[in-house]
Amino acid sequence: xxxPILEHVLVQLxxxxxxxxxxxxxxxxxALRPADQADLFNELDEDQxxxxxxxxxxxxxxxxxxxxxxxxxxxxxxxxxDEALVSIMDEMEPDEAADLLGDMAPERARxxxxxxxxxxEVRPLLLHSDETAGGLMTTEYLxxxxxxxxxxxxxxxxxxxxxxxTIYYLFVVDQxxxxxxxxxxxxxxxxxxxxxxxxxxxxxxxxxxxxxxQEEAARIMKRYDLLALPVVDANNTLLGVITFDDVIDVLxxxxxxxxxxxxxxxxxERAYLDTSPLIITRKRIGWLLxxxxxxxxxxxxxxxxxxxxxxxxxxxxxxxxxxxxxxNAGSQTTATIIRSLATGDIEPNDVFRVWWHEARVGILLGxxxxxxAYIRAITWEPNPALALTVSTAIMTLxxxxxxxxxxLPLVAAKMGIDPALVSGPLMxxxxxxxxxxxxxxxxxxxxxx
Amino acid sequence: xxxPILEHVLVQLxxxxxxxxxxxxxxxxxALRPADQADLFNELDEDQxxxxxxxxxxxxxxxxxxxxxxxxxxxxxxxxxDEALVSIMDEMEPDEAADLLGDMAPERARxxxxxxxxxxEVRPLLLHSDETAGGLMTTEYLxxxxxxxxxxxxxxxxxxxxxxxTIYYLFVVDQxxxxxxxxxxxxxxxxxxxxxxxxxxxxxxxxxxxxxxQEEAARIMKRYDLLALPVVDANNTLLGVITFDDVIDVLxxxxxxxxxxxxxxxxxERAYLDTSPLIITRKRIGWLLxxxxxxxxxxxxxxxxxxxxxxxxxxxxxxxxxxxxxxNAGSQTTATIIRSLATGDIEPNDVFRVWWHEARVGILLGxxxxxxAYIRAITWEPNPALALTVSTAIMTLxxxxxxxxxxLPLVAAKMGIDPALVSGPLMxxxxxxxxxxxxxxxxxxxxxx
Numbered sequence: 001x002x003x004p005i006l007e008h009v010l011v012q013l014x015x016x017x018x019x020x021x022x023x024x025x026x027x028x029x030x031a032l033r034p035a036d037q038a039d040l041f042n043e044l045d046e047d048q049x050x051x052x053x054x055x056x057x058x059x060x061x062x063x064x065x066x067x068x069x070x071x072x073x074x075x076x077x078x079x080x081x082d083e084a085l086v087s088i089m090d091e092m093e094p095d096e097a098a099d100l101l102g103d104m105a106p107e108r109a110r111x112x113x114x115x116x117x118x119x120x121e122v123r124p125l126l127l128h129s130d131e132t133a134g135g136l137m138t139t140e141y142l143x144x145x146x147x148x149x150x151x152x153x154x155x156x157x158x159x160x161x162x163x164x165x166t167i168y169y170l171f172v173v174d175q176x177x178x179x180x181x182x183x184x185x186x187x188x189x190x191x192x193x194x195x196x197x198x199x200x201x202x203x204x205x206x207x208x209x210x211x212x213x214q215e216e217a218a219r220i221m222k223r224y225d226l227l228a229l230p231v232v233d234a235n236n237t238l239l240g241v242i243t244f245d246d247v248i249d250v251l252x253x254x255x256x257x258x259x260x261x262x263x264x265x266x267x268x269e270r271a272y273l274d275t276s277p278l279i280i281t282r283k284r285i286g287w288l289l290x291x292x293x294x295x296x297x298x299x300x301x302x303x304x305x306x307x308x309x310x311x312x313x314x315x316x317x318x319x320x321x322x323x324x325x326x327x328n329a330g331s332q333t334t335a336t337i338i339r340s341l342a343t344g345d346i347e348p349n350d351v352f353r354v355w356w357h358e359a360r361v362g363i364l365l366g367x368x369x370x371x372x373a374y375i376r377a378i379t380w381e382p383n384p385a386l387a388l389t390v391s392t393a394i395m396t397l398x399x400x401x402x403x404x405x406x407x408l409p410l411v412a413a414k415m416g417i418d419p420a421l422v423s424g425p426l427m428x429x430x431x432x433x434x435x436x437x438x439x440x441x442x443x444x445x446x447x448x449x
Numbered sequence: 450x451x452x453p454i455l456e457h458v459l460v461q462l463x464x465x466x467x468x469x470x471x472x473x474x475x476x477x478x479x480a481l482r483p484a485d486q487a488d489l490f491n492e493l494d495e496d497q498x499x500x501x502x503x504x505x506x507x508x509x510x511x512x513x514x515x516x517x518x519x520x521x522x523x524x525x526x527x528x529x530x531d532e533a534l535v536s537i538m539d540e541m542e543p544d545e546a547a548d549l550l551g552d553m554a555p556e557r558a559r560x561x562x563x564x565x566x567x568x569x570e571v572r573p574l575l576l577h578s579d580e581t582a583g584g585l586m587t588t589e590y591l592x593x594x595x596x597x598x599x600x601x602x603x604x605x606x607x608x609x610x611x612x613x614x615t616i617y618y619l620f621v622v623d624q625x626x627x628x629x630x631x632x633x634x635x636x637x638x639x640x641x642x643x644x645x646x647x648x649x650x651x652x653x654x655x656x657x658x659x660x661x662x663q664e665e666a667a668r669i670m671k672r673y674d675l676l677a678l679p680v681v682d683a684n685n686t687l688l689g690v691i692t693f694d695d696v697i698d699v700l701x702x703x704x705x706x707x708x709x710x711x712x713x714x715x716x717x718e719r720a721y722l723d724t725s726p727l728i729i730t731r732k733r734i735g736w737l738l739x740x741x742x743x744x745x746x747x748x749x750x751x752x753x754x755x756x757x758x759x760x761x762x763x764x765x766x767x768x769x770x771x772x773x774x775x776x777n778a779g780s781q782t783t784a785t786i787i788r789s790l791a792t793g794d795i796e797p798n799d800v801f802r803v804w805w806h807e808a809r810v811g812i813l814l815g816x817x818x819x820x821x822a823y824i825r826a827i828t829w830e831p832n833p834a835l836a837l838t839v840s841t842a843i844m845t846l847x848x849x850x851x852x853x854x855x856x857l858p859l860v861a862a863k864m865g866i867d868p869a870l871v872s873g874p875l876m877x878x879x880x881x882x883x884x885x886x887x888x889x890x891x892x893x894x895x896x897x898x
Contacts, residue, residue, distance in 0.1 A: 035672045158639045167635045168617050168676070185634045186616045190607045222701075223484045225694040227617070227676070244693055245674040248700065252671075255704035256788045262711065263784020264777050271794040272785055273802060277809035284781045284810070285817050291777050292821055298769035299829070309765065316758065316765050320747035320772065320885075324878060328713050328740050332733045335712020339705045340721040353722060360726035361733070368734050372741055380748070429773060436769075 010040055017048050026055040029064075038067030050079055058084075062091035065100065069274050074103055082112060090117045095138040095240075098125035124239065133217040134210030136250065137231040137240030143173045144197050146180060151193035157185075169228040171238060172201045179230055179238045181205055207232045210239055217242055218250040219344060258342055261420035262335060264291065291426065297433040298323070305440040308449045314381050315443055318390050319436065321376070325369055326397040326435040327428035333358055333405030334423040341413055348414040354406050362402035366395040389446045393439040400438065401431045459489055466497050475504040478513075487516030499528055507533075511540035514549065518723050523552055531561060539566045544587040544689075547574035573688065582666040583659030585699065586680040586689030592622045593646050595629060600642035606634075618677040620687060621650045628679055628687045630654055656681045659688055666691055667699040668793060707791055710869035711784060713740065740875065746882040747772070754889040757898045763830050764892055767839050768885065770825070774818055775846040775884040776877035782807055782854030783872040790858065790868055797863040803855050811851035815844040838895045842888040849887065850880045 009028060016025040029037055029052065041049060041064055053061050053076065065073055065088065077085060077100065089097045089112065101109040101122065113119050121139045128134025142160055144153050153170070170188060172181040181201030191200050207230040208217050221229050221242065229242045257267040266283040268275050302309070302319075309316050337354065340346045346354055370391040377387035408427055409419035443449060458477060465474040478486055478501065490498060490513055502510050502525065514522055514537065526534060526549065538546045538561065550558040550571065562568050570588045577583025591609055593602050602619070619637060621630040630650030640649050656679040657666050670678050670691065678691045706716040715732040717724050751758070751768075758765050786803065789795045795803055819840040826836035857876055858868035892898060 033673055154638060157635065167633070184616070185638070186606065189603060189634070189638055222697050224482055227693070244676070248671050248697060251697065251701060252704070252792060255701070255708070256792065259704070259708055259711065259788045260781075260784050262708065263780045263782075265781040265785060268785065272789040273795060273799070273806060277806060277813060280785075280806075280810045281813040281817070284778075285814055287781070288774060288777055288814065288818060289821060292770065292774055292818065292825075295770045295773035296825060298773070299766045302766050302769065306762065306766075310762065313755065313759065317748045317751050319768070320751070320881060321741065321744045323769065324744035324747070324881065325737060325741055328737055328878075329733070331712045332709075332714040332736070333712075335709050336714060336717065336721055336729075339708045343701060343705065345720040346722060350722070357722060357726060357729075361729045364726060364730040365734055365737065368730070369737060369741065372738060376741075376745060429777075432769060432773065 006036060006039060009036075010043055013040060013044075017044070017052070022051060022055040025052055026057075029056055030060050034063035034067050037064045041068065042072065046075065046079075049076060053080065054084065058087045059091040061088045062096075066092060066096045069270050070103060071270055071274055073100065077104065082108075082115070086112055086115045089122075093138050094121040094140050095125055095136070097122050099130075101126060102130070128210055131214050132210060133208045133212050133214055133229075133231050133242060134239065136214045136217065136246050137210070137242045139240045141171060141228075141230075141238075141241040142167075143171050143177070143238055146172055146174055146196065146198040146201075148197045149193060150188055150191040150195050150197075150200065153188055153197060154193075157188075169226075169241075171205070171230055171241070172197045173238050177238060178236045179205060179207055179232050182230070205230065207236075208242075209234065214250050215254050218247045218254075221247045222251065223344075254342065258338055258420040261418065262338065262423065264288070264426070287426075291429050294426065294429040294433065298429070298436055301433055301436045301440070305436075305443075308440055308443060308447075311449055312386070312443070312447060314383070314386060315389075315440075317380070318377065319439075321373070322390070322393055322397060322439050323432040323435050325373075325394055326401045326431045329362070329365060329369075329398045330401035330405035330427050330431045333361075333402045334409055334419075334427055337406055337409045338419050338423060341409065341419055346410075348410050351407060351410040351414070354410060355403065358402045358406035359399070362399040365402065366398035369398055370395040385447055389439075389443045392446065393435075393442045396438050396442065397431075397435045400434065404431060455485060455488060458485075459492055462489060462493075466493070466501070471500060471504045474501055475506075478505055479509050483512035483516050486513045490517065491521065495524065495528075498525060502529065503533065507536040508540040510537045511545075515541060515545045518719050519552060520719055520723055522549065526553070531557075531564070535561055535564045538571075542587050543570040543589050544574055544585070544695075546571050548579075550575060551579070577659055580663050581659060582657045582661050582663055582678075582680050582691060583688065585663045585666065585695050586659070586691045588689045590620060590677075590679075590687075590690040591616075592620050592626070592687055595621055595623055595645065595647040595650075597646045598642060599637055599640040599644050599646075599649065602637055602646060603642075606637075618675075618690075620654070620679055620690070621646045622687050626687060627685045628654060628656055628681050631679070654679065656685070657691075658683065663699050664703050667696045667703075670696045671700065672793075703791065707787060707869040710867065711787065711872065713737070713875070736875075740878050743875065743878040743882065747878070747885055750882055750885045750889070754885075754892075757889055757892060760898055761835070761892070761896060763832070763835060764838075764889075766829070767826065768888075770822070771839070771842055771846060771888050772881045772884050774822075774843055775850045775880045778811070778814060778818075778847045779850035779854040779876050779880045782810075782851045783858055783868075783876055786855055786858045787868050787872060790862055795859075797859050800856060800859040800863070803859060804852065807851045807855035808848070811848040814851065815847035818847055819844040834896055838888075838892045841895065842884075842891045845887050845891065846880075846884045849883065853880060 013025055013028050016028060029040065037060065089100065101113060113122060116122060125139060142156065168185055170183050170185065171179060174180050181203045182205040183201045187200055206220065206224060208220065210231050210233060217229055227244045230238055231240045231242060233239055260267045264287045268280065268283060373394040374387050374391040377390040405427055409423050412419045412422040462474055462477050465477060478489065486509065538549065550562060562571060565571060574588060591605065593605065617634055619632050619634065620628060623629050630652045631654040632650045636649055655669065655673060657669065659680050659682060666678055676693045679687055680689045680691060682688055709716045713736045717729065717732060822843040823836050823840040826839040854876055858872050861868045861871040
């Protein structure tokens with residue numbers, strides 16, 4: 001629905017820019033929503049972007065910069081004047097402005113902060129690391145006092161001009177700024193105008209400390225369906241608020257990281273096409289080399305059993321089948337376990353329950369695959385002993401792979417290592433080597449080599 | 450932070466239940482938040498659950514049933530009386546009540562609907578399929594009329610007792626019930642009491658048709674940071690509203706499905722530990738068998754080159770290394786591409802740009818891995834021709850794997866097939882077979898076999 005409309009607008013915008021009609025171009029951009037503005041902006045070349053950014057209203061520029069990728073933003077801001085940048089940053093949400101400052105040279109950042117309209121909104125946000133609740137929160141919130149009346153609170157809301165994300169929950173603090181309750185806008189407007197905040201608010205407010213991981217904060221908001229989560233310090237002083245739009249971003253980022261790690265690559269920090277091939281290569285080659293080294297293990301196992309392979313050459317032909325099935329059975333398990341850990345369906349302490357669950361799955365899957373393997377082997381080479389070897393090996397291997405695939409991520413999580421990191425390709429390469437060892441040992445037994 | 454507290458409460462709750470103090474037990478449960486209530490509830494046995502459900506207030510029972518897994522709910526409702534169930538469903542949000550009815554025997558569902566307080570809120574929701582915007586929406590929203598004044602609207606909000614998710618956006622309809630604008634609660638309360646809705650509202654409201662996919666609706670809400678998205682029919686008549694809490698659930702579900710498909714398993718419909726080993730086995734064995742058959746391709750390629758393997762037995766030793774590296778390079782690529790497709794960073798039409806991006810990554814990665822392979826080969830067997838064979842093969846294989854890994858998911862997406870489905874293990878098994886073919890062909894050339 002959206003895409004064709006945007007393409008049409010892009011043509012209009014390019015025409016205006018070619019005619020040097022900057023006012024017309026600015027009008028086209030200003031009529032759009034931020035996400036669409038950013039998409040259009042990405043299609044322009046750098047000179048056009050710069051020219052346009054100077055012409056459109058600072059609040060629209062702020063919206064666009066908030067939506068653009070970090071790399072694109074870094075290029076743009078290096079070419080903007082301090083004056084233009086300050087007026088844009090004044091229109092940004094404080095957490096976005098702080099992120100922008102964090103990406104600049106420290107001297108320029110210091111200089112720009114002091115020229116902001118409200119530097120004290122931004123400065124405390126620079127203290128928290130990017131991945132924590134403190135790094136995610138905004139300081140743009142309205143804190144009401146316990147003894148305020150509903151009428152006074154509504155008056156305060158009228159005077160205050162917040163951005164849309166931050167108006168739905170209202171937080172109440174005591175005279176020391178300590179968080180003491182929460183209410184939503186509806187509760188406020190249906191209350192008698194003379195009621196005090198302390199009598200309307202819900203004192204059982206969920207909050208988090210500034211230094212907890214941003215994922216944990218996002219999980220809490222999802223669990224309790226919260227639109228906003230207050231962030232406090234050790235004394236329960238209200239420092240800021242995390243809003244619902246950030247939660248979705250954090251959960252999506254987490255899923256992307258897990259998925260890429262499962263695939264055996266370090267997660268990219270920017271959008272795929274905005275990341276240079278050199279950086280993508282750097283994110284991948286480390287794991288490829290590690291896996292290469294572990295794969296030489298598999299080669300070593302084969303060298304160990306060279307005599308058996310020469311005696312029965314057909315043994316080699318079943319290797320891809322066996323290690324393929326073992327690796328696949330293991331990936332199926334880890335993918336489910338890692339995702340269940342991420343969504344909170346299982347916890348690292350569930351290791352025994354999960355293993356027992358997987359063991360039963362492994363037995364069922366192993367029996368099915370053993371039957372398939374027997375049929376395949378006997379039709380390839382009419383040798384019942386070889387077919388028995390292959391099907392016994394595949395049964396053992398599937399059981400082993402589901403076991404390793406279920407226990408490894410949970411043990412990693414318990415040790416504080418990202419489970420997606422130790423799993424995926426690493427797991428299957430390990431299963432390959434041990435699987436071959438199992439295969440040849442069974443071959444020795446059954447074929448009497 | 451939460452977990453130890455819950456454990457403590459669970460002990461109290463169990464004590465109360467053992468003393469048959471159902472009132473005390475109900476009080477403990479009613480003091481908690483829905484997600485915590487559901488967690489505690491899951492720890493009780495079925496008799497305790499039934500006894501407790503009969504005692505706690507219907508609105509708390511409704512909250513608990515909304516949070517529990519489908520399977521647990523199905524068991525519970527089969528043991529509840531129609532009367533108890535109707536009073537619980539009256540407290541549920543209409544979309545949740547509709548989901549519950551959808552899981553019952555049709556006769557019981559029909560009987561129960563007619564006894565609901567407001568059957569017309571629920572009935573239209575039963576018409577839409579689960580995976581569409583219509584299946585996700587709720588009919589609990591307040592539609593204001595264009596000519597209403599702000600004072601009248603606030604009065605309507607006071608009289609209306611909505612659940613928390615649905616109060617932040619207010620939708621405005623014309624006399625035919627067609628959607629004509631949106632505003633938020635803050636805009637309403639800061640407006641002059643005599644202003645009419647048509648003058649406060651934003652007429653540029655984003656809406657979706659009831660039959661679009663729920664993922665598409667969720668993506669739109671994420672893109673534009675919407676708390677609620679109106680759902681309309683072909684005449685633009687307002688049918689319902691999708692709220693922000695559903696968006697997170699849909700996006701998380703989508704990420705889980707992709708991850709499990711990447712791992713080569715059909716996604717589970719329920720939480721992992723709530724799914725029986727038999728069902729898990731059924732979700733996995735299909736793909737394992739398909740992959741088994743494709744892996745026999747690899748075996749066939751090896752049979753094709755049996756003569757070469759007998760001539761140079763060392764060729765076999767490098768097979769795990771080669772197909773491992775090819776498979777891993779391919780998974781790295783597909784994981785990134787599938788996730789970028791899901792988050793909208795790339796589109797199916799970008800196939801050429803993406804391939805060109807990956808081709809450059811493939812050349813860099815291939816050169817690095819070729820160097821590593823040469824060193825490994827020459828230290829294993831001091832045979833430069835063999836080492837050259839292995840490193841040329843690995844270079845070609847990596848380039849081939851990144852190419853297939855980038856193009857396959859995009860082509861699948863373009864054909865309307867879930868890209869995660871055709872990728873993952875299937876891709877690596879295909880790369881295995883073709884990779885071996887490439888390897889032996891290069892060996893023939895270089896080693897002159």
